[in-house]
Amino acid sequence: MTVFDESAASEPEPLTLAQLAELAGVSTATVSKVVNGRSAVAPETRAMVEALIRKHGFRRQRRRSSPAAVLELVFHELAGDYPTEIARGVGQVAREHHLAVAISELQGHHTPGGDWLEDVLSRRPTGVIAVFSSLTDAQREWLSTRKIPLVLLDPTGDPGHLVPSVGAGNWNGGLTATRHLLELGHRRIAIITGPSHALSSRARLDGYRAALDTLGVPVDPDLICPGDYRIEDGLTHTYRLLQLPDPPTAVFASNDGQAIGVYHAAYRLGLRIPQDFSVIGFDDMPPVRWAVPPLTTIRQPLSEMAAAAARMLVTLAAGEPLPTNRQEFATTLVIRDSTAPPKR
Template sequence: MTTESSPLTIAQLAELAGVSTATVSKVVNGRSEVSPETRAAVEELIRLHGYRRQRRRSTPTTLVELVFHALEGDYPVEITKGVADVARAHDLTVAISDLHHDHTTTQSWLDGVLRRRPTGVIAVFSGLTEAQHDQLIHREIPLVLLDPADAPARNIPSVGAGNWNGGLTATRHLLELGHRRIAIITGPDAALPSRARLDGYRTALDMAGLPADPALIARGDFLIEGGLAQAHHLLRLPDRPTAVFATNDGQAIGVYHAAHQLGLRIPDDLSVIGFDDLPSVRWTIPPLTTIRQPLTDMAAAATTMLLTLAHGDPLPQNRVELATELVIRASTAPPPA
């Protein structure tokens, strides 16, 4: 009789599930031509008992799967650079997928990954369901989350940035310049980086003895259009802010456009600070003060972790968090007299 300590073979799984060995093979190899009910039954048995692979198995391809929640702007370019640098050094190729603003992968995407059998998967600002992660585990395909949108579950390795400290530093910079009416445009409420940056903003105000005015907290979406819309709202308040902390550089660009449309000069009438330090913000007029998160270094760290796992070695730590840094340019100044 099998127990949880003795993983099952395909034949044993098939017997317990009441299906053919070919059907079980399709499930463990990520094939799509299996009914959802049968797939769920086999995967539940694997979760309970484990799966003992035959010694003869396919070799991983020289491929790193890199999946983005969206392929827009400089953000994915900077991350791809970091992944590609490490991959190139190990003679690996990078395959890129786009989830079109979704934060969870689809089963059809995962089926393709399982067929390609990559060295590993890096998911950027997105994640997999528990069942999908189980499928990767069963195929011995490691997964690392990069800049995850939510707290990683089940000890999935991840790489992120010091978002809370970045929010604190950005707000402190504005406070030190003399600003007291400081607005913030957040990212999506559900996004972990957004919540951490907002918490840093609130902490800086609290440390300065200032209450966080709910009227100055605008819910954004990390998009330029969202920054534009929320900045219009904030800058039309009767007691408008003298500074805006946009929690990513895209929204900061939106603030620039809103200020121009309303006849406000940056930084004479309004100070603006962003978050990311994407290459393009050095060329805004005026150049944007921002919090640098080292996206390329984060991506390189995630790829190194992935290769460590692919080689069967343990990670020194499951969570890596790289420091953020204030980059002062010309978009922040003391408030108008």
């Protein structure tokens, strides 16, 4: 006769990392640190997680033998043409290597949260390209320990020499844009900057200052307008600038979106570009050549930069060393019809 042991049949299975984290009210990364004996966990949290493990047990999930054939592309925000150009460059390299591209968004944040990291670790992609973002030291360490290579593209902060990165010559771009306006005869030149925490924004502003300094043109604080790389920056700052007792005759917008905002403000104020007011942008996004008038701008080769970042990632994933941890692409002046000598 078969004896049925009800207590043995109802005995629950040990919990997974995610289940323990849910019970403890902490991230899976925190539970993983406890399980693996890492020190960066508060004593109270560690004691709580260890008590749950003693009570419920812990079941390790089977790891995949190889990473997924996916490049993880993470943006701080999916807005405008910038992400499209980046995705185009990454996609080109991904196709060459039979890889898919997964795109995620940080909803305006420049540093990923814990949920994003947990999702990436569970997907275990071939590698991660973080665009206009920066990861914390702990997040970079987690990717490194899981053998998931990371490349920063257009990083917001100084990536240093430890993290591979790709960027553009932003300082030279700011210098060239301002110098172009100076050579046309402008001396009252305003700048609409990007966010102060962004390396690219600070470099473009420094280039602007250097160009003025070279010709002995004083920097007027009233002409430096803090922005956030948004169209609205161009609109609101242009209204203020043109109400100054001595308004500028030209404006350097730190990206093409801001330049479009300047266009809208000038139109509403009845000003003609470039006859009354010169405008230069930065990026050279495809639509700006169809603006009225077509926009003079500084081109940074975003698709080529993205392709370079993807190639670096493929190299790292293959276990091969990089020739250099930093690639910087030159910016170039593209002259169209939005800049001209100032009115006499």
